[in-house]
Amino acid sequence: MGSEVLAVQDLHAFYGGSHVLHGVDLRLQKGELLALLGRNGAGKTTFINAITGLGVRRTGTIALNGIDISKADPEEIAMSGMGLVPQGRHVFPSLTVRENLVIAARVPTGHKAPWTLERAFKSFPRLQERHNQNAGALSGGEQQLLVIARALLTNPSVLLLDEPSEGLAPQMVDEVQRIVRDVKNEGVSIVLVEQNIRFALALADRVAILNTGRLVFAGSPEDLRTDNSLIDAHLGVH
16 A cells, blocks of 8 residues: 555535535555445445446546546546445446446556456356346346446455445455455455445555534544444444
8 A cells, every 4th residue: 555546525415406525635546445435315325426427417527547537537537547336336236247248348558457247256256147138137145246346346446335235145245355355465456335344344444434424523433433433423323
């Protein structure tokens, strides 16, 4: 870790007339996993939508690998190296597993170990077993694996994961956690948005908390684990 890959400064975001994010500052270092926590409605998904250019009006500065993407559209942001695993999975249900992956694959530049279709199938054996099945026929957990693999095939420098454990059986949560840890250990920088605090803290290098669109905490997982008043005030669970 060391060099900064994502720098967000004074980010405000609006849905119509609603002011949702209020001056959020966040930094992500190369190879780091930053867990972004908060209650429902705290602004976590709005933050993801704002930095990927999806459906919100925004002000402030967003830099990806030192390049200002504040005014870029979603396609430009994706091509610049931002990979997204959206909340709710969003597979292409009538396409096969293989077709879902191939449609996203991008020739990498500067990757020592790029993600290819072959590598994805090796890393996600469940997907290889089902490569000819339509994605709509997969279980929820398998669809989540597919969307993660699809994002990795864009060979991103920053991977955004929006609630990847949501609605999954415990065994599949463990599988997703293992995959995210492996991806992080390979040097991909990750922003993990989660409601499952245990899941997030098991993976995080740093933690940030949003409350009503404002950044109210940034620190280490250990700082958060040992401060029950902070957890009660902003997350409501232990």
